[in-house]
Amino acid sequence: MSEVDPWDALRAATRARVGLGRAGDGLSTAENLRLAAAHAQARDAVHTALDADAIVAALGERAGPVVHSQAADRAEYLQRPDLGRRLAPGHGLEAGEDDLVIVISDGLSARAVQDHAVAVVDALLPRLEGWSVAPVVVAEQARVALGDEIAVALGGRMVLVLIGERPGMSSPDSLGAYLTFEPRPGRVDSERNCVSNIRPPDGLTYDGAAEILAALMTESFRLQLSGIGLKDTGAALPSGAG
Amino acid sequence: MTWTTTLGGHSYGFADLRELLAKATPARSGDVLAGVAAESAAERVAAQTVLADLPLAHFLDEAVVPYEDDDVTRLILDSHDAAAFAPVRSLTVGGFRDWLLSWEAHTTVLTDLAPGLTPEMVAAVSKLMRVGDLVAVGRKTRVVTGLRTTIGLEGRLATRLQPNHPTDDPVGITASLVDGLLHGAGDAVVGINPATDRPSTVRALLDLIDDARQRLGAPIQSCVLTHVTTTLELLEQGAPVDLVFQSVAGTQAANRGFGVTLDQLREAHAAASELHRGTVGNNVTYFETGQGSALSADAHHDVDEQTLEARAYAVCRAFDPLLVNTVVGFIGPEYLFDGKQILRAGLEDHLCGKLLGVPMGVDVCYTNHAEADADDTDTLLLTLGAAGCSFVITVPGGDDIMLNYQSLSFQDVLQVRQTLGLRPAPEFEAWLGSVGLLDDAGRVPQLVPEPIRALMG
Numbered sequence: 001m002s003e004v005d006p007w008d009a010l011r012a013a014t015r016a017r018v019g020l021g022r023a024g025d026g027l028s029t030a031e032n033l034r035l036a037a038a039h040a041q042a043r044d045a046v047h048t049a050l051d052a053d054a055i056v057a058a059l060g061e062r063a064g065p066v067v068h069s070q071a072a073d074r075a076e077y078l079q080r081p082d083l084g085r086r087l088a089p090g091h092g093l094e095a096g097e098d099d100l101v102i103v104i105s106d107g108l109s110a111r112a113v114q115d116h117a118v119a120v121v122d123a124l125l126p127r128l129e130g131w132s133v134a135p136v137v138v139a140e141q142a143r144v145a146l147g148d149e150i151a152v153a154l155g156g157r158m159v160l161v162l163i164g165e166r167p168g169m170s171s172p173d174s175l176g177a178y179l180t181f182e183p184r185p186g187r188v189d190s191e192r193n194c195v196s197n198i199r200p201p202d203g204l205t206y207d208g209a210a211e212i213l214a215a216l217m218t219e220s221f222r223l224q225l226s227g228i229g230l231k232d233t234g235a236a237l238p239s240g241a242g
Numbered sequence: 243m244t245w246t247t248t249l250g251g252h253s254y255g256f257a258d259l260r261e262l263l264a265k266a267t268p269a270r271s272g273d274v275l276a277g278v279a280a281e282s283a284a285e286r287v288a289a290q291t292v293l294a295d296l297p298l299a300h301f302l303d304e305a306v307v308p309y310e311d312d313d314v315t316r317l318i319l320d321s322h323d324a325a326a327f328a329p330v331r332s333l334t335v336g337g338f339r340d341w342l343l344s345w346e347a348h349t350t351v352l353t354d355l356a357p358g359l360t361p362e363m364v365a366a367v368s369k370l371m372r373v374g375d376l377v378a379v380g381r382k383t384r385v386v387t388g389l390r391t392t393i394g395l396e397g398r399l400a401t402r403l404q405p406n407h408p409t410d411d412p413v414g415i416t417a418s419l420v421d422g423l424l425h426g427a428g429d430a431v432v433g434i435n436p437a438t439d440r441p442s443t444v445r446a447l448l449d450l451i452d453d454a455r456q457r458l459g460a461p462i463q464s465c466v467l468t469h470v471t472t473t474l475e476l477l478e479q480g481a482p483v484d485l486v487f488q489s490v491a492g493t494q495a496a497n498r499g500f501g502v503t504l505d506q507l508r509e510a511h512a513a514a515s516e517l518h519r520g521t522v523g524n525n526v527t528y529f530e531t532g533q534g535s536a537l538s539a540d541a542h543h544d545v546d547e548q549t550l551e552a553r554a555y556a557v558c559r560a561f562d563p564l565l566v567n568t569v570v571g572f573i574g575p576e577y578l579f580d581g582k583q584i585l586r587a588g589l590e591d592h593l594c595g596k597l598l599g600v601p602m603g604v605d606v607c608y609t610n611h612a613e614a615d616a617d618d619t620d621t622l623l624l625t626l627g628a629a630g631c632s633f634v635i636t637v638p639g640g641d642d643i644m645l646n647y648q649s650l651s652f653q654d655v656l657q658v659r660q661t662l663g664l665r666p667a668p669e670f671e672a673w674l675g676s677v678g679l680l681d682d683a684g685r686v687p688q689l690v691p692e693p694i695r696a697l698m699g
Contacts, residue, residue: 006690009698010421014407014414017639017651018421022688025656035616035639039648042610078611079271081538081576108611166574167610168646171408188539190501197408197437197644204409204437212438228469228501231441 015170015202038169045172047074050110052138058118062125064135067091067150071141084143085185093153098134100217101156101183105142109164109172116175116198116206117162123210124160128217144192148183158220159183160213165196174199177209179216181226191227193220245292254288260306262296263362264546265289266369268586272534272547272577279546293366294336298327301362307543307553313494313504318360318556327358335366342367342379349384356385356599361492361552364597368590369548373625376589380629383596387564388523389484390461391429391667393632394601399664400633401655402565402603403428406644410437412450413699418638419454420697425652426679426686429670430565430603430633431485431528433465437644444468445481452482454697458677461521461669463564465528470502470510477513484519485528485564486510491535492545492553499539504557511561522669525564525601531555532569533587534577547577548587552594559600565633566600568592570622571608572647581618584608588622592631603633607649616640616648623654627662656686 007019017035021028027035056063068088071077077084104117121136134154139146144161151159158181165174175198180187195212197203204212220226245262246255256262264278266289273279280286302322305315329351330338341347368376386394393400405418415434422428432451436444444466451464465485473486488507489500497503507527514526531554536542542550551568558566568591571584578584588604595602606622608614623634640651658664665671665684674680677691 006695006698010417013417013698014411014638014643016405016407016414016418016421016637016643017641018417020639020651020653022653025653025660025685027651027653031639035641038641039610039615046611078574079576079579080275081574082275166646168643169610169641169648170643171646174408174646186540188499190499195438199408202408228439228471231439231472 035169042167042169042172045109045111045167048110050106050113050140052140054114055104055118055138059121059136062121062136064137065092066138066140067093069139069141069143069146074141077141081143084141085145087146087149087153091153093137093150095153095155096134098132098154098156099158100128100131101134101147101151101154101159102136103139103147103150103159103161104136105139105146105161105163107142107163108166109174112164112173112175112199113162115173119206120162120175120177120198120209123206124213127210127214144178145187147178148180148185148187151183152185157182158217160217171199171202174203177213179213179220179226181220181224193226193230247288247292249284249288249291252284254285256289256292259300259304260545262289262293263306263366263369263549266293267546267548268369270547270577270583270587271575271579272537275576276537276542276544276547278544290370294334294370296335298333298335298338298363299331301360301366306362306545306549307493314492314553314557317504317560318553321560322360323357325358326355329355330358336370338367339370339375343375347382349382352383352597356597359597361556361594361598362549364594365549365552368594373586373589376593377625377629380589380593380596383593383630385596385599385601385632387525387601389463389520389525389564390522391463391669392522393430393564393667395668396630397663397665398667399627399631399655399659400430400667401427401636402430402633403432404435404635404637404642404649405432406435406637406642408437408644410443410447412446415447415450416697419451420694421638422636422652423694424679424690425656426666426674427636427652427655428462429667431463431465433467433528435467435645439468439472441472441475444472445476445479448476448481448483457697458693460673470506474506474510474513477510483514483517485526486514487528489530490554490557491531491539491541492550492557493536493541493543495541496536496539497557499541507561525562527561527563528565529558529563530567530569531558532573533591534573537577538573548590551591552598555595555598555600559598563601565603566595567603567605567633567635569605569607571612571614572605574609575612578612580613581608581615584612584614584618585622585625589625589629592626592629601632604631605635605649607635607647609647619648619650620654623650623658624661627658627664660685
């Protein structure tokens with residue numbers, strides 16, 4: 001029989017908070033303080049502003065315009081999601097005829113976008129040979145559905161929104177990718193496909209996410225739809241993937 | 243019909259039932275966002291005053307969402323049981339509140355009444371209740387269901403063990419599953435929210451839990467919370483599906499937003515029922531709901547979010563669920579702004595579900611962009627425990643590393659079970675005792691029994 005502490009084996013197998021120290025039925029002082037510290041960091045992450053200039057610089061010649069939703073600031077963004085779905089006037093977007101529009105949006109974690117969004121674009125574009133892709137738009141105080149309005153303005157047939165997911169205590173930097181075929185205002189969530197938890201090394205890798213997205217996007221064009229009618233039929237993820 | 247009243251020298255008018263219910267609703271951000279909330283504290287009390295005098299029978303004559311446009315309204319009115327309604331048919335909403343609090347309205351009476359109540363009636367009466375009332379009446383309700391464990395018995399508080407993992411990694415999921423079992427969690431369900439809807443992944447996770455169940459000989463049921471169409475596909479493949487899961491809401495349009503129809507739910511309910519995988523019952527559906535879901539899909543018809551939430555329970559009860567829970571703090575501060583609003587909503591949801599005959603649990607939770615913290619979840623858990631809530635959700639350390647929000651920890655439930663004298667589901671309790679995870683005082687010792695250790699491979 002192994003001499004390894006079984007609780008250590010649990011802790012080694014996941015980032016979930018397993019094997020916590022107890023005091024009676026409750027949590028120990030040390031665990032309570034660790035949880036409070038993690039919550040404090042997540043709270044602070046929600047209110048960090050996106051550095052759009054840095055994203056544009058990292059995108060280089062692929063960068064398109066920076067646009068804003070109608071939510072004026074973070075406080076309004078949090079309480080008025082309707083404004084976060086609408087494009088502020090004076091956006092300067094010009095209609096083209098591209099297969100794909102990519103929008104990088106701050107969402108609820110600018111840190112996730114700052115750390116991961118451009119790397120996902122880098123991993124994805126080489127997998128989309130033959131596609132015409134519009135210059136990448138950066139959107140501030142944005143919800144997922146803002147991508148629909150942006151794509152309509154740009155004349156895109158599909159939109160991919162890379163957006164900061166709501167920060168968790170153990171994941172203030174999780175990026176989500178939302179795919180919508182023939183985007184237009186009024187699209188509902190069941191008409192989108194989502195790949196979430198892109199945050200290497202703990203979540204999906206950039207290549208892993210790009211592989212799933214490219215497959216979904218190709219199939220989306222073939223079936224002429226997105227959402228629940230479009231299933232990701234690849235193999236199950238192997239143990240330890242990502 | 244227009245109702246008017248005066249309060250403090252001002253006259254207030256309410257054009258229809260929809261407006262009256264919305265303006266009578268205790269304050270919450272989602273109703274402000276929808277533009278349906280009372281514009282002042284006085285207008286809210288004026289609406290509550292008018293609502294208190296409204297006959298309950300009126301709710302059978304005026305729908306908040308038109309019958310012709312909405313299959314949830316049709317379900318509610320077409321399935322209404324007039325005979326069951328008879329004991330309260332002559333009451334007003336205010337009179338109904340007094341009656342619910344009366345000694346006469348004991349558990350059996352409330353159980354028999356359930357088919358005679360509509361969601362709008364129970365939503366209305368809950369708007370006239372304070373937190374203490376929501377707890378006191380909730381405690382008198384009882385909805386008992388079963389599959390391999392029995393849920394909803396008096397003096398019991400069950401838990402969903404939620405071993406989510408951001409990449410659906412089987413080893414990581416198993417670690418969280420083991421941690422939960424070692425803390426006496428999982429008697430309501432072991433339920434995983436998968437990171438992907440990919441059928442092969444969902445199948446692998448179903449097999450993982452079912453294999454653990456059989457190796458341990460533990461009375462647990464499994465669920466992978468994927469879309470009902472994916473579950474239907476897996477049922478056809480012969481996957482070990484204990485429970486059909488679906489998120490549902492209180493309008494047809496909101497359910498369309500979830501990509502689900504009542505017919506699909508009927509089909510999946512029938513298919514899973516035929517498997518007869520249970521030992522103590524055959525309730526084979528599991529639903530999640532939450533105030534604000536219809537508004538977030540722009541499918542709210544200018545009805546307040548709490549009334550719509552109660553309507554979702556009418557959808558649930560049509561499919562004999564084992565479990566239903568509101569994900570009360572998950573949807574965000576634009577719908578429930580802070581700990582105070584989340585507390586009230588959780589207790590409203592529990593009571594409204596139970597009065598309608600739904601086996602109600604609550605995901606006691608909050609997101610990091612809401613004004614809430616662990617003190618708020620402690621308070622809601624304690625009050626739900628006092629109210630006789632059927633089950634709550636638990637994740638390691640209260641930190642869901644896949645869905646990025648905070649729910650309850652296993653330890654939170656151990657503590658509240660001891661504080662309030664609550665026990666796990668009886669079949670699961672017996673199993674815990676058989677493997678040494680329950681002492682004579684009903685406490686869970688810090689042990690790692692060999693069969694559970696072996697799950698880690």
